[in-house]
Amino acid sequence: MNQTRTFLIFAWLMVATLLWMEWGKEQRAPVPVADTAAAIAGPDASIPGAPASAAVPGAVPVAPAAPAVGAIPGMGATPAAAVDGLLQVRTDVLDLALRGGVVARVDLLRFPQTRDDGSAPVRLFDDAPARFFAAQSGWVSQGNAAPTHEAGFQPESAQQQYQLAAGSDTLEVPFVWHGPDGVSIRRVYVFTRGSYAIDVRDTVYNKSDALWQGHVYRQLIRLPLAVKSGWTNPESFSFNGATWFSAVDGYSRRKYDDFVGDGPLNQVQTGGWLAMLQHHFFSAWIPQPTDEVTVSLQSTPGAGGAPLYLVREVGPGVSVAPDGQASTSARLWVGPKLVGQIKAQGVPGLDRAVDYSRFSIFAFLGEGLFWILNKLHGLFQNWGWSIIGLVMLVKLVLFPLSKAQYQSMAKMRKFQPRIAQLKERYGDDKQKFQVAMMELYKKEKINPVGGCLPVLLQMPIFLALYWVLLESVELRHAPWMLWIQDLTARDPYFILPVVNIAVMWATQKLTPMVGMDPMQQKMMQLMPLVFGVFMVFFPAGLVLYWVTNGSLGLLQQWWLIRRYADKPAKPGDTGTAVAKK
Template sequence: MNQTRVFLIFAWLMVVVLLGMEWSREKNAPDPASVVAAQPAVPASDDADLAPPAAGNVPQATVPGQAEAAAPAPAMKAASGAPRVSVATDVLKLVLDGRSVLDAELLQFPQTKAAGSPPVRLLTEDKAHPYSATSGWVGQGGSAAPGANGFQPAQAQRDYVLAEGQDELKVPFVWNGPDGVSIQRTYTFKRGDYAIGVRDEVVNAGGAPWQGYVFRKLDRVPTILTRGMTNPDSFSFNGATWFSPADGYQRRAFKDYLEDGNLNQTVSGGWVAMLQHHFFTAWIPQADQASLYLLSQNGPRNVIETRGPGFTVAPGQKVSTQARLWVGPKLVNQIAREDVKGLDRVVDYSRFSLMAIIGQGLFWVMNHVHKLVGNWGWAIIGLVLLLKLALFPLANAQYKSQAKMRKFQPRIAQLKERYGDDKQKFQTAMMELYKKEKINPLGGCLPLLIQMPIFFALYWVLVESVELRQAPWLGWIQDLTARDPYFILPVINVAIMWFTQKLTPAPGMDPMQQKMMQFMPLVFGVMMAFMPSGLVLYWVVNGGLSLAQQWWMTKKHGMHPSPAKVETP
């Protein structure tokens, strides 16, 4: 099999895979509901989907020094009239009711590049498409404790702002239940941080033991919009993901949310999240406390939650549990600072571990180049240069093999004419010629085999990386994750592919294959016209450098065709 046929196979494979992925998304995938449009906030959803803490259903925590559990305590009634509190940091603007984050705006991420564009609203309580992050408690008998409006601000203050020079902001709430039981909740916000600390302390000042468990959930009604290749949001994974040290990273798209069951898995040291293009929310429970992970649906609402640990709090005792709630972008460096195992997988380059590892490696290199050049477009070009240097020996062998094949094309053409339709004799004679002239017809295969997974991984890196969102390169390219508005890069790519095709030998190729190859640059040009401009930039620079290298090797080793003289067998 010659190099051109290998290229043809992989080129068409890439076209089929990419167009197939787009078709499936266009048909089935839901849209990230609240990234594009700002929506008003309304009250959070209730807890009709919660189950009582049946024995063995929720992991129990050990409380040092506590008494044995007494008879079940009566169900607790929810308090009412909890007011809302607004919180503003340098990166977030939130609305809380103590129990739920009702609304979240990402102040450093405008929806569009237009002047005055409002920030992305990640959480919203719009009645049609709510998306919230909630944490509460369930007492004995399955009653919410506190209920939907149970937490009250512990201070008279209703508006909190992280002041200039202030690094941390604490917002306290409290619930006072019957029989002397109270829950003190503290939200902690830090400058430049999208991870919100949520700490609960249960204090039993009554005369009987109290039993209950904490739950933390993400609740969303996704919308479905018409898909198109010009909409970059449609290329990213949308759904729930979770991580456990035992089973690793797992995910479930909204379109088949409960197809494989409701999860029902006990985990320590993991997390749950909901992902969309460039942004995500996640609950990260206390690592040393076990939780029951569950997926559920309540009408159109998709829910992922953790239940537990459960506590029995003796009179005069108190217990605490804490978690982190991430509400923000998929910023690789900030996610790494959280030091949570597996959390880097929310930057979902692929569901396949190998492709994800390649994607993480490519971004690591590109990120370090960006630190030097300060521009993501030039960082992509720098990545291409480094990859070309790494693959230089393989590419040289490939182009040397191609140059030799080009040199002997007249002799191969004469062999084809001599043997006519007898393909077996033609192939035998051609392989004897390769052997005699020390030509490796498979010399061009290995570089292609290496470059294809790199290309696919880089595709997901450029689509998924929020660092490149609305990032300019130069001139007409003002957003590397959007298509080229004037199709300049795709046209350049067509020209490069055409010239490359002219330099690439095609010994033994039949007329039908030749016609297919002639259309290949055009097919790629149309496909690239709708892809992120950063990916096309990579392909143009890589193709341009490959063309220059191939031209030089052809000039050095095979510019002058060998005489069309063939010895008679």
Template sequence: MNFIRYGLIAAIAAVSIMLIHQWTQFKDEKHAQVAVERSNQTIVDTPTYNVPEATESSHNGDVPVDRGDQQAVTLPAKLEQSRYTKVNTDVFNVVIDQHGGDIVSVSLIGHKETQGKDGKPFVLLERTAQRTYVAQSGLIGLDGTDTANGRPMFNSAKSTYSLADKDTLHVDLTYTQQGVKITKRFTFNRNQYTIGVDYLINNQSSQEWKATLYAQLKRDNSEDPGANSSGMGMKPFLGVATRTNEDKYLKFTFKKLREEEFSAKVDNGWIAIVQHYFISAWVPPKDGAFYYSTYVTKNNMNIIRFKGESATVAPGQQGKISASFYAGPKDQDTLGALAPGLDLTVDYGWLWMVAQPLFKVLVWIHNIVGNWGWSIIFLTVLIKALFFKLSAASYKSMGRMRKFSPKMQQIKEQYGDDRQKQSQAMMELYKKEKINPLGGCLPILIQMPVFISLYWVLMESVELRHAPWMFWIQDLSAMDPYYILPVLMVGTMWFQQTLNPPPPDPTQAKIMKMMPFMFGIFFLWFPAGLVLYWVVNNTLSIAQQWYITKKIESGEIT
């Protein structure tokens, strides 16, 4: 009968795993299909004559409008045949809309939508029928180009630019405004995701020129296309982020933006939209204070922006107004060098104080071995070595419990239903033989902060996105496609339990027997890198515990 029961359990488990596998495969295929559809989307034109209402509080238009005198901008009667300027560098492809000079598309060459040689570049910014996510900038105020009457139509010498073998590329968009030549210059550098955005003002008029720089990120409420399907309940953050003079890092979900607006005057700050693995950010100049704000438009576009103080260029003089724009992976070193606190957008959760050192050590190991899978294994060995003595004390306690379990059973039978005398006799035995009844829980409690922290490191660090280990594991940040590592985890966890003394309570003993299988179900969805850590850790623990248990049973350790 037991054989039939266990056979039915095994059959149900096998069918469940096959169903999960088919569901996961379907979801991955659907994700790949959506990725291809996104990469094939064409840019959607915004209305050329965009006339927002005259105040920001209306939440209607894209452009922040200063109250007071406004100077109308005369737009061309007809658009040129192509209003888009395309820029190709070694790290990304960028499309700039000459209407306003907005960055309306950024695709990352080194980061693919889907894994494999046929994967297309990951689309971070886009303005398509499926998603709106753009970076905008302009000049507002008395002589600003962006006013209540519309935005400027710049001219571009070429429709396509390429960095090719150069180290630096300048892309100029020009606009003439009543004797003032305004050049919006985008500067691209080799191996950099940062774009310099400069307004070069050549005031050949007889009047003083005065305007204010603004820059903003605009995004709809669509889902994060870069979100990983692995994980149970720990969803990467999607929303806006910034810093203030009081707080190094503030973040707001799009839902929170609809509930409450944010505004502050900030020195040496930045604004960003954060998603899984990737980020876009505007960084104003370090000198001077800037006004930061967020709002949601009437058509449900989420906007975070900064505005500077008014800049003045005297007649016959030249001036420059600058900012930097970043669109790329959440690389901590790059972001930290770009602006203070921008590296905090790599969010490791509430255990960041544990996760951050783990990541640093993991990167250090990777620089030596060159493979993220082996780096995780060596990191596990280092963690195990760090807690070796603490784990040894726990295993000694469990080994003694295992050795004296016959005496414990004898005490239980001797005192029967007299719980008080039974507990008193057990405590005397524990004290005499130096047994800690809670010692078995200690290794798991020690591992949990490291486990959770490593989870966030694997989930949040772009370095591990699509990172292969060997054989069937080609993406350590995704779940094991064949569930081999989760099965090994269950096996090692079950074997480790056989080294532990059986709980005295029958109900507790049954629960403990089920624990490996319950954990295994959850681990089916965990990133393969995390399950690899757990399997290696269990294997090392088994070796250490088996050695100590044998020494205690032989009397070599008392």
């Protein structure tokens, strides 16, 4: 198979894949939120899947569910009222507002919304009704009073603003709840310099004369972002929804529209984590590795009737004897998908929050490609040159296959006159023509699909890199040089796409279209333009990869064709007997 046909295969595979991705989004109609409020557990309901009470001292009874998620602080109030009672906390990377059981607002100080000077930072958590997103945590108890995320926790001091001091590595913000029966719970938010992980530590002090039992719950709740659909908007292909991970069941995810349609979730797991993902950023609750929790998904109408989506974990349970105390803690991640910091948490599977693809093969390749890119970035200190370096490494690895490809092409070119003779001899008898041609291939040891393998191997690499460039916040607003100042956005002047078209055109011209009928030749002449225009709105980093790949391939093809080129076989050369059959 010659180079033009392998290029055609690649182009159509690429187009078909992206069209399939777009079709999948269009076919998934929004799921109505009919009567979902009834599915939300109220203050007196039981938590499905919670461990039952044992008949031994210290057993934790079945806890009632967390308060109804419809009663969210600030959702039904005006924006001015929503900020009442919030403490302001600022570190070197976060600017946030806290209410005892709610992280209500978070700005990511190192991530501006745009490249414009003075751009406001990205706001991940938001208490504005139109962009609501929050982390909430509280306690539930079957027979005792307990603080919820809505009410109970109060600031331990009169201080209203906290800031990480110069020279300090940590900052603590304490809250306390005092129950009516001598039980109190002290909650401390611990912030660490340079970190997007917040430690949330609860300590229960029982000064009563009776056993106190309860469960801690932690949840993320949000109104999903509106994302413009279409293949011209790469952000629309990024996963938006809830994910969770356990050592037993591995990584799972569910889009917001599928919360109800895919059935209820009440999964008991030990450790793991749960999260809500969006393009470049996410938030996650991470319990202790030995904590048994029950993970559930819920949906309920919010302000204005728009659905709110919630992912929750309940547990662990604690049992505190009179004059005793017990502690439990978890980490709340709220920030960017920085692979290095995520892996530094030491949490199994948390790096899957950088969701390169729903397909495991592309996720695996994406992780590997980013690892190589990251190493190259350490060398070049520039993501654009790192992409070019990656192309060179891929070309080096695939060179033996490319060499075999062009050897196969040269050999097939030599026997094109013979194949033309066979076609003329057998005319419209396609079956006899195919038999004779395969006998010729077998006799001359020609592999007719030998040229396809390098292209087919590059296809998953190309698609995996698409998701890497789409998901990697490290490349967000990252410049290459000159006019390319954001590798995850399209080329503002379309220079790279034009160069890409020129490279594909030159590659096509270098490859003879022997044996093609006029219609195929016309199609191939249009392919550089069609495929080049198709990539106009792709991220500049992806087009840079393809331009570099095409340019090196063009140079490689020119050199290998010159090296392995041979004169066409004449009718009297080896294999004439086949032609005469």
